[in-house]
Amino acid sequence: MTRAQKRQCSRVGLTILILVLTLILILPFLWMISTSFKEADEVFQEIPKWLPRKFSFRNYWEIWNRGYFKTYFVNSLLVSFATMGISLIVAMFAGYGISRFRFRGRTFFSVTLIVVQMFPSMLLLIPMYLIMSKMGLLDTHLSMVIAYTTFAMPFCTWMIKGYFDTIPVSLEEAARIDGCGRLRILFQIIMPLAAPGIVTVAMFAFILSWQEYMYALTFARTEGMRTITVGIALMQGQHGSVNWGQIMAGSVLACIPGLTLFTYLEKYLVQGFTMGAIKE
């Protein structure tokens, strides 16, 4: 065997190995997709099959039109977009502040931003529930937006700061000599340059909010206020027997935003969480 052939062989072998490993990893995910396309009688089989008899969209159609499902979807969209908007605006100013200025309390502020992300959620949930209930905000979208801001905003600030750091200061110095104010610099010079980064951060904020379960479960007191994760999770155990076909169809729908955005976000994931702990 020549060297090139040997290399080809090891490449094929390794690909097969990773294929097997990856398939094992995503088995439950494939099982969800498979079940979601099955007819009701086929779902409950002692000997389950990977492929449905025929691909039926009935579960999707039924869950979409069932009870409050559409409302769950809209609730999730509303809350996620609102959280994204608020976090992004606040994070933009703060990110610029930390990135561009050296001032007293800068380290303290940075540490605070990291530490608040480490708070056990239970320590926040209970007092927040009591405060919301006192203010009459339970069972509103606003209560969820406020709660989601607690994790989305510090995260966005850190990430945006990272993007602003990559934009050379010399660009704004030129503008400042021409008499531009800080705000104008931020909006007219920095923001257009950091636009791809800002879009990425926005997507992260959206997905983090979309995925949230605990606050939504606790704050939504009526069915019409549930988000999609809560709605689907509470569907099992409701109305007698569990209709797994429909629940799996709903789960697929709930996974779609994450799945569509993540191929794009994948390369930023590391940067976002470890905040530049890896030097490239």
Add this chain to the structure above:
Amino acid sequence: MKRRLKTGMAPYLFLLPCAILILVVLIYPVFSGLVNSFYNENLIRPIAKEFVGFENYGKLLKDSMFLDALGRSVVWTIVILIFEMILGLLFAVMLNKDIYCKKLFRCLVLIPWVIPNAIAGIIWKWFLNESFGMMNYLLKQIGLINHNLAWLSDEKLAAASVVMVIIWKSIPFVAITLLAGIQAIPSDLYEAAKVDGAKESQCFRFITIPMLQNIMLITAILTSIWNFNQLEIIQVVTKGGPGEATLSLPVYIYRLFMQTFQTSYASAAAVMMMIVLIIPCIIYVRKLLKE
């Protein structure tokens, strides 16, 4: 650098909205939770709350359910950490090799991470279903078991199942982070080692692992804090049951809070949780700031 020093009030104005928000939605609630933990508030008891000092904390230290839940959470976090690191490293190393469709595999490996926790819980509940689930069927097919296992209603298996789901959910993050770490290792190190006649296993042992130490530590702490706090998956899959078999600390606190409405007592337990997390938190912050 020097020009940046003449800043005056400007930076504080930029940080103001963020600082106010942190104060109002993070610091104030946590502080009020801390204060509440010294009272005896109970939402189903209509009497006014009173200051009771450290009574709740004293009660907690004698509460066997709390201590069990704490122990369970600590042990689980360690078990999850070991498995997620080994499997995550395995995927990271594989994804760094010369393979076909690299980008596709990187995306596929990320799938468990992008599924919302609650939905992951639901999917696994169905996958592990005793009579109709795929897990029992597959294990029977390959001959590991000969009768269906009750993954979620048997006490020992339920704990194992929950831990398995959390490991599954953590693998992608570890894998992708470590992969980035591996790719940041300068390739001349490997070339130099090859020239000296090092085998691939030696390269892995003496170059990859030492170079990854830092990022591995950061990933380990970060994911452990997340996993220690994990409520959503357990709440969906078993709600802490059967009995108390999967009652981790967050689930126990959630029960105290949402089922028996002992808000003060639950707050005290949450404060204890924070205390447990303080040391890993400090290490994490110091590591990050050093970079």
